[in-house]
Amino acid sequence: HKYVYDFSEGNKDLKDLLGGKGANLAEMTNLGLPVPPGFTITTEACQAYLTTGREPDGLAGQIEKHLESLERAMGKRLGDPQDPLLVSVRSGAKFSMPGMMETVLNVGLNDQSVVGLSAQAGGNDRFAWDSYRRLIQMFGKTVCEVPGEEFEHALDEAKNAKGTSNDLDLDADDLRGLVDAYKKIFVKHTGREFPQQPREQLDLAIRAVFESWNAERAVLYRRQERIPADLGTAVNVVSMVFGNLGPDSGTGVAFTRDPGSGAQGIYGDYLANAQGEDVVAGIRNTVPLQELEQLDKSSYDELLSIMARLEEHYKDLCDIEFTIERGKLWMLQTRVGKRTAAAAFVIAGQLVDEGLIDLDEALHRVNGAQLAQLMFPRFQLDHEFQPVAKGIGASPGAASGTVVFTSARAVELAAEGKSVILVRRETNPDDLNGMIAAKGILTSRGGKTSHAAVVARGMGKTCVSGADEIDVNVPAKRFTVAGQTVNEGDVVSIDGTTGKVYLGEVPVMPSEVVQYFEGSLDPEHIDNALVRAVHRIMTHADGKRRLAVRTNADTGADAARARRFGAEGIGLCRTEHMFLGERRELVERLILARAEGEREAALAALLPLQRADFEEIFREMDGLPVTVRLIDPPLHEFLPPLEQLAVNVAVAQERGEDVAKEEALLAAVRRMHEENPMLGLRGVRLGLVIPGLFAMQVRAIAEAAVSCARGGGVARPEIMVPLVGAVQELETVRAEAEKIIAEVVGDSGVEVLIGTMIEVPRAALTAGQIAEAAEFFSFGTNDLTQMGWGFSRDDVEGAFFWRYLELGIFGISPFESIDRDGVGRLVRIAAEEGRAARPGLKLGVCGEHGGDPDSVHFFHEVGLDYVSCSPFRVPVARLEAGRAVV
Numbered sequence: 001h002k003y004v005y006d007f008s009e010g011n012k013d014l015k016d017l018l019g020g021k022g023a024n025l026a027e028m029t030n031l032g033l034p035v036p037p038g039f040t041i042t043t044e045a046c047q048a049y050l051t052t053g054r055e056p057d058g059l060a061g062q063i064e065k066h067l068e069s070l071e072r073a074m075g076k077r078l079g080d081p082q083d084p085l086l087v088s089v090r091s092g093a094k095f096s097m098p099g100m101m102e103t104v105l106n107v108g109l110n111d112q113s114v115v116g117l118s119a120q121a122g123g124n125d126r127f128a129w130d131s132y133r134r135l136i137q138m139f140g141k142t143v144c145e146v147p148g149e150e151f152e153h154a155l156d157e158a159k160n161a162k163g164t165s166n167d168l169d170l171d172a173d174d175l176r177g178l179v180d181a182y183k184k185i186f187v188k189h190t191g192r193e194f195p196q197q198p199r200e201q202l203d204l205a206i207r208a209v210f211e212s213w214n215a216e217r218a219v220l221y222r223r224q225e226r227i228p229a230d231l232g233t234a235v236n237v238v239s240m241v242f243g244n245l246g247p248d249s250g251t252g253v254a255f256t257r258d259p260g261s262g263a264q265g266i267y268g269d270y271l272a273n274a275q276g277e278d279v280v281a282g283i284r285n286t287v288p289l290q291e292l293e294q295l296d297k298s299s300y301d302e303l304l305s306i307m308a309r310l311e312e313h314y315k316d317l318c319d320i321e322f323t324i325e326r327g328k329l330w331m332l333q334t335r336v337g338k339r340t341a342a343a344a345f346v347i348a349g350q351l352v353d354e355g356l357i358d359l360d361e362a363l364h365r366v367n368g369a370q371l372a373q374l375m376f377p378r379f380q381l382d383h384e385f386q387p388v389a390k391g392i393g394a395s396p397g398a399a400s401g402t403v404v405f406t407s408a409r410a411v412e413l414a415a416e417g418k419s420v421i422l423v424r425r426e427t428n429p430d431d432l433n434g435m436i437a438a439k440g441i442l443t444s445r446g447g448k449t450s451h452a453a454v455v456a457r458g459m460g461k462t463c464v465s466g467a468d469e470i471d472v473n474v475p476a477k478r479f480t481v482a483g484q485t486v487n488e489g490d491v492v493s494i495d496g497t498t499g500k501v502y503l504g505e506v507p508v509m510p511s512e513v514v515q516y517f518e519g520s521l522d523p524e525h526i527d528n529a530l531v532r533a534v535h536r537i538m539t540h541a542d543g544k545r546r547l548a549v550r551t552n553a554d555t556g557a558d559a560a561r562a563r564r565f566g567a568e569g570i571g572l573c574r575t576e577h578m579f580l581g582e583r584r585e586l587v588e589r590l591i592l593a594r595a596e597g598e599r600e601a602a603l604a605a606l607l608p609l610q611r612a613d614f615e616e617i618f619r620e621m622d623g624l625p626v627t628v629r630l631i632d633p634p635l636h637e638f639l640p641p642l643e644q645l646a647v648n649v650a651v652a653q654e655r656g657e658d659v660a661k662e663e664a665l666l667a668a669v670r671r672m673h674e675e676n677p678m679l680g681l682r683g684v685r686l687g688l689v690i691p692g693l694f695a696m697q698v699r700a701i702a703e704a705a706v707s708c709a710r711g712g713g714v715a716r717p718e719i720m721v722p723l724v725g726a727v728q729e730l731e732t733v734r735a736e737a738e739k740i741i742a743e744v745v746g747d748s749g750v751e752v753l754i755g756t757m758i759e760v761p762r763a764a765l766t767a768g769q770i771a772e773a774a775e776f777f778s779f780g781t782n783d784l785t786q787m788g789w790g791f792s793r794d795d796v797e798g799a800f801f802w803r804y805l806e807l808g809i810f811g812i813s814p815f816e817s818i819d820r821d822g823v824g825r826l827v828r829i830a831a832e833e834g835r836a837a838r839p840g841l842k843l844g845v846c847g848e849h850g851g852d853p854d855s856v857h858f859f860h861e862v863g864l865d866y867v868s869c870s871p872f873r874v875p876v877a878r879l880e881a882g883r884a885v886v
């Protein structure tokens with residue numbers, strides 16, 4: 001079995017096997033770009049290691065063979081005392097997991113070869129000893145789990161002793177001393193000497209990369225990003241090139257376009273006389289890439305031409321890591337770069353203009369989650385708010401919150417429901433929990449490619465990085481800026497688009513994308529690249545999609561907004577809100593009615609109110625279908641809670657007041673109490689048990705539609721019966737409803753459909769029968785999930801879902817994204833059997849899943865006619881419905 005590939009043997013399409021980094025290094029090698037020679041150990045080798053706990057047979061031999069050919073190509077031997085070949089060992093999974101896994105540089109250095117390295121570098125002792133101390137530090141930390149702070153601490157001590165805060169002020173002797181100190185730390189924590197055998201260093205480093213796949217932070221990151229847990233990582237062994245050989249060397253990162261806004265131009269950070277991890281970790285402040293032109297024009301020009309070549313080749317934004325070794329440029333990595341939501345739309349539009357991709361491909365390049373992000377509000381700034389600092393707008397959005405300085409505190413306060421801003425000098429992978437909990441992240445160091453920036457962008461979380469006017473003091477839990485002190489618990493606001501930081505809570509305003517959807521920004525007449533790109537891509541999605549998109553709305557205002565957002569009807573109007581507020585009393589009268597006359601009176605009082613509600617909605621949705629669902633929740637939800645009533649009655653009795661009415665109410669509440677109300681008297685069951693209730697609603701709907709038609713409008717009501725499990729239930733309701741409709745509608749021309757929700761598993765399994773009595777089905781996937789899994793939708797998320805997610809029983813809550821295999825299968829069966837019984841049966845979905853990107857693709861696949869979701873999700877569903885086609 002082949003476990004090792006030379007760079008020249010791979011290509012960019014082998015990401016499953018070689019990981020993203022390995023596949024792209026191979027691609028660049030084959031493009032003839034200057035990539036240091038090396039080889040990749042496959043993800044299959046990693047998977048084998050992780051399942052059996054040892055390296056697979058044959059791996060060691062293959063590594064030996066590839067190492068030999070690498071040594072031949074470089075004319076050096078690994079760790080040779082006179083002229084050592086050094087290699088880096090880097091993880092590289094199929095999906096990029098920034099900073100999540102391990103890298104060890106300078107493998108091959110030991111007490112002898114450090115001398116040879118110095119000689120080869122022209123007697124540059126400082127460089128050689130610096131490289132050696134980095135190896136011990138990285139190897140110790142990542143391979144042998146020596147606490148990283150110990151090394152940091154020793155480094156700080158060496159700098160203090162020298163009276164400097166700059167690594168570059170340490171000379172060769174200082175660094176030699178530091179190597180001794182590091183070795184002692186190594187022995188103290190591992191009980192053994194730092195390994196001097198180059199091949200042993202290499203094998204241990206490779207194994208550490210394999211094992212890093214299951215490190216806690218990597219597991220957590222994968223769960224967040226929904227990356228499958230069993231992919232494993234590849235390992236890249238690459239000959240070292242050095243950016244820390246002096247001022248004519250350096251290292252940097254670059255983007256072929258601005259990953260924040262999508263604008264064309266040169267974007268990146270450069271750090272002279274440094275090794276790669278210095279840039280990514282944000283340890284020293286970088287300079288903008290443009291300054292490289294002054295420092296080293298020929299490398300700069302070469303880099304620019306390689307960047308253009310890569311964009312042309314990948315037809316997308318690329319990000320790049322490079323190193324310059326004494327004036328010679330080396331490409332260490334490239335990949336299709338991560339970008340903000342805004343940049344994704346803008347770049348997709350630009351690439352279409354440039355003729356590199358077509359509009360179908362542009363649709364692939366964006367997604368509903370990004371669109372949702374762009375619909376977040378932004379800060380509304382007036383003179384009152386002056387920024388106190390400006391960093392780099394690393395991940396857009398507007399976030400205000402309480403300042404915290406540690407991950408643990410962020411988690412704590414977030415659990416109390418507070419918005420927090422995590423403030424750090426720089427973040428590292430150990431801060432991940434805090435970053436997830438925080439509303440925004442603010443760091444004083446690091447560029448657009450620092451850990452904080454990359455991870456926050458991936459999470460869609462607001463982040464300002466490198467705000468270096470801010471002096472962060474984590475132990476004292478405060479920072480100072482512009483002469484002011486901000487303590488833990490104070491409120492700040494950060495703008496991840498502009499990079500500005502404000503004290504206090506800045507008010508927010510709606511996003512431009514929302515304004516565009518609202519119709520108040522005309523894409524043809526404004527100079528806004530984002531709005532124009534969104535308009536163009538949405539128009540294409542609308543032209544492509546087969547699924548219609550409706551909305552869940554039960555007020556005229558919601559209906560109107562959803563219509564502006566592109567809703568093509570209402571898929572679910574929940575009528576229960578119409579029983580709240582001052583109408584509660586009428587519901588009470590209905591429930592307490594003892595004689596038929598009393599009940600009829602209560603219903604008669606409700607009728608005109610309901611009719612007015614429907615008239616308003618039909619008016620807003622003129623010409624479009626409106627699915628009105630008959631009342632669904634258990635009626636006692638409209639009564640006061642039992643305990644409160646019991647106390648009221650007792651208190652009133654004490655005072656000698658007349659409590660006859662309260663007592664009757666209390667008795668009713670007791671009578672109606674249910675152990676499992678979600679499985680009790682609700683939905684169609686209410687309609688069958690309480691005479692006149694559904695009839696009143698049907699009459700109100702029909703009368704409203706007729707009145708709308710008389711006023712010149714077109715109402716298209718669809719009456720939906722909830723919680724049906726047997727066709728007989730539906731037939732009974734239908735017979736009564738049809739009579740009322742016929743009577744009310746007369747010759748007004750109004751047409752009323754009658755259909756049902758499919759939200760009880762039995763309904764899905766007997767859909768063929770139910771379709772005989774239904775003109776449409778709408779899948780209530782909330783209840784279908786609740787009853788399909790037996791998960792109480794109101795309780796489980798907080799109670800134990802975290803554990804299920806942790807164990808990987810599912811990767812995302814089934815209430816959020818449809819469970820394709822189980823609940824989805826019920827949908828599929830019902831759709832097929834329903835349509836078999838009644839060709840042309842109209843099918844939709846109105847559970848929360850209707851606005852979830854993945855679920856929209858599923859509903860497209862099973863052939864539904866429409867999805868229905870909350871107004872704000874309508875554009876997301878339109879986009880995803882288009883993406884489902886291309």
Ligand code: PEP
Pocket residue numbers: 572574632759779780781782783784846847848
């Ligand atoms: C559903 O169950 O999916 C549904 C839309 O109804 P509700 O959420 O009101 O129970």
Ligand code: MG
Pocket residue numbers: 759780782783
């Ligand atoms: Mg339901």
